[in-house]
Amino acid sequence: MNPEDLCPICGGELEETEVKEDIWLGEELLVIENVHAKVCDKCSEKIVSYDEMQRIDRVIREFNYRKMDLKRITAYVTSI
16 A cells, blocks of 8 residues: 555545535634545544645635635534
């Protein structure tokens, strides 16, 4: 097996998939869907490529400047 297909954290197998990335920006939560990542089948570590990180950074910049269409959701937060 190619070392690039193994998780650097636990050694599990990495599988190409699409995930959601949750990013808190101050008091606002930005959920980015359809992020291409390799996910470990043992520890669930997510690994994204440099190119995908650049796509995420572009989305964050556009979010900060409100230059994108967004779907608004309601979330309730409590403490116990």
